[in-house]
Amino acid sequence: MTTSRYLCPYCAARLDDHDALKSHVIAEHGSAPLPRADGQITITVNGQILEQKVEPEWTLYYLLHDKLGFSGAKQMCDRGACGSCTVIVNGKAILSCMTLAIECDGKRVETAEGVAAADHPLIEEYVKHHCMQCGYCTPGFVVTAKALLDRDPDPTAEEVREALGGNLCRCGTYPQHTKAVLAAAKRLAK
Amino acid sequence: MEHFSHFNAQTVDDAVSILRRYGDRAHIIAGGTDLIGKMKDRILPRYPEALVNIKAIPSLGSIQMRNGMASIGPLCTLDEIARSEIIEGHWPAVARAAARAASPHLREMGTIGGNICQDIRCWYYRQPENRFPCLRKGGGKCYAINGDNRFHSIFGGSVEEGCYAVHPSDAAPALVALDGRVKTTKRTVSIEDFFTVSIEKTTILDLDEIVTEIQLPLPAEGTKSAFGKFALRSSIDFPIVNCAAAVTLSKGKVAAARICLNAVYVRPYRPAASEEAILGKPLTEENVELAADASVSGARPLSRNRYMVQIARTMVKRVLLACS
Numbered sequence: 001m002t003t004s005r006y007l008c009p010y011c012a013a014r015l016d017d018h019d020a021l022k023s024h025v026i027a028e029h030g031s032a033p034l035p036r037a038d039g040q041i042t043i044t045v046n047g048q049i050l051e052q053k054v055e056p057e058w059t060l061y062y063l064l065h066d067k068l069g070f071s072g073a074k075q076m077c078d079r080g081a082c083g084s085c086t087v088i089v090n091g092k093a094i095l096s097c098m099t100l101a102i103e104c105d106g107k108r109v110e111t112a113e114g115v116a117a118a119d120h121p122l123i124e125e126y127v128k129h130h131c132m133q134c135g136y137c138t139p140g141f142v143v144t145a146k147a148l149l150d151r152d153p154d155p156t157a158e159e160v161r162e163a164l165g166g167n168l169c170r171c172g173t174y175p176q177h178t179k180a181v182l183a184a185a186k187r188l189a190k
Numbered sequence: 191m192e193h194f195s196h197f198n199a200q201t202v203d204d205a206v207s208i209l210r211r212y213g214d215r216a217h218i219i220a221g222g223t224d225l226i227g228k229m230k231d232r233i234l235p236r237y238p239e240a241l242v243n244i245k246a247i248p249s250l251g252s253i254q255m256r257n258g259m260a261s262i263g264p265l266c267t268l269d270e271i272a273r274s275e276i277i278e279g280h281w282p283a284v285a286r287a288a289a290r291a292a293s294p295h296l297r298e299m300g301t302i303g304g305n306i307c308q309d310i311r312c313w314y315y316r317q318p319e320n321r322f323p324c325l326r327k328g329g330g331k332c333y334a335i336n337g338d339n340r341f342h343s344i345f346g347g348s349v350e351e352g353c354y355a356v357h358p359s360d361a362a363p364a365l366v367a368l369d370g371r372v373k374t375t376k377r378t379v380s381i382e383d384f385f386t387v388s389i390e391k392t393t394i395l396d397l398d399e400i401v402t403e404i405q406l407p408l409p410a411e412g413t414k415s416a417f418g419k420f421a422l423r424s425s426i427d428f429p430i431v432n433c434a435a436a437v438t439l440s441k442g443k444v445a446a447a448r449i450c451l452n453a454v455y456v457r458p459y460r461p462a463a464s465e466e467a468i469l470g471k472p473l474t475e476e477n478v479e480l481a482a483d484a485s486v487s488g489a490r491p492l493s494r495n496r497y498m499v500q501i502a503r504t505m506v507k508r509v510l511l512a513c514s
Contacts, residue, residue, distance in 0.1 A: 039196075055193065056193070056194055056195065056196035056241070057191040057192060057193050057194060059191075059226070078230065079227050079230065079231075080223055080226075080227060080295075080296060081293075081426055083293070083295060086295060092298045092299075093294070093295055093298065094295055094298055094299050095223075095295045095296070095299065098222055098223050098226050098227070098299065099222065099299070100196070100219070100222065100226070100241075100243075102196050103196075103198075103219075103243055103245065144294070144295070162294070162425075163294050164294075165293055165294055165424070165425030165426065166292075166293025166294045166295040166296065166425060166426060168426075
């Protein structure tokens with residue numbers, strides 16, 4: 001479920017969109033234009049521009065998952081060693097648990113929800129190839145694979161395995177992922 | 191994580207001035223892949239009050255040829271170095287090492303500066319909540335000496351501190367083999383002199399000192415370099431032993447050789463006996479075997495890491511043969 005939240009940096013009131021937020025701030029706090037408070041960031045998530053007030057110690061994972069409700073990114077190791085928190089930031093697949101939200105000002109983030117909303121062939125190929133058992137690692141894999149295909153639309157099996165090397169699956173679905181990603185690449189080529 | 195103040199430095203001077211203000215209570219953050227883990231686990235006695243983000247400083251992120259050497263900004267990610275045509279052209283061992291470090295995600299986040307400045311991975315040192323306040327943190331005891339030291343140093347520890355934790359970097363031995371230099375805000379030193387064994391740190395950097403450039407001189411004509419890494423998994427894992435070598439061949443014989451083992455000692459380890467053994471000889475299997483034997487001749491394994499001696503010997507052999 002994706003919800004847009006425009007939070008007032010002064011009183012944390014929730015508004016529907018940027019204009020409503022701006023009107024609220026001018027009306028309630030007597031300030032115009034919208035000031036950039038400490039910890040205020042502009043972040044685009046799956047194409048939606050969001051203004052957020054974050055604490056320095058918040059990781060990008062915490063902002064996306066706990067505050068904004070993008071539950072696709074999962075927390076497992078929380079130490080950058082499993083890949084389940086993977087999101088794409090400015091085109092690169094990175095670990096949101098090891099990224100500070102406050103350092104993501106002005107960045108473009110894509111999560112698994114965005115990949116699904118765009119109806120990427122990876123989704124159907126993942127289902128067809130039984131890449132999920134418990135499903136916990138899957139969003140991390142899909143996002144990493146999507147970033148790979150964006151950069152290299154025609155990878156070899158070895159390149160796929162190499163690119164997914166940072167994603168762990170306790171259920172052991174590894175062989176299926178390579179097949180699914182190669183099949184998705186074929187479909188993208190058409 | 192606990193609260194801290196966050197600053198975005200616009201220039202190197204900006205960053206240094208904030209570090210000076212905070213003394214030992216601030217830390218710079220680049221990729222953050224080592225620092226954030228340390229902060230989440232609260233492994234050190236003191237938690238940083240402030241982080242200084244240096245990722246926005248424009249001059250620190252490029253790879254270029256300058257005055258006959260490669261000039262690598264410390265903010266270059268490991269992935270950028272692995273894919274760099276400039277690095278692959280003359281310093282392939284460095285590109286290979288960067289490509290084998292960590293995982294694909296971490297290589298896109300982690301920087302080369304952070305990689306050579308990274309902290310040790312000893313599991314006593316890294317236990318959350320500073321469970322083992324060891325010598326390396328200013329305490330009185332090393333827990334690895336009589337504990338589980340299966341990944342610790344096979345060449346002894348540093349005399350002063352008695353720390354046996356190895357240096358975990360993959361890029362470091364390649365930079366050493368290729369005679370790299372590190373430029374900071376205060377000095378320029380050879381990469382070998384950059385590493386040290388000290389309380390809570392692995393480098394000579396002062397509290398207000400930042401790496402600004404890594405330099406690689408053009409290797410002599412006829413030089414080949416190679417890198418090898420031994421770890422349990424082929425991705426994510428830190429090295430158990432890794433090795434890099436740069437060998438210059440002239441008329442079929444070794445004119446110069448620089449070999450560097452890492453993850454076997456408290457700092458990157460150059461087996462001088464090995465380099466001497468191979469000098470002036472052709473790179474045959476027999477000669478390489480002798481050089482490999484010489485590389486571990488000074489080994490002093492601990493109670494549980496004797497197996498690493500054979501692995502180190504084998505990595506030296508493979509990497510030397512790869513330079514032929």
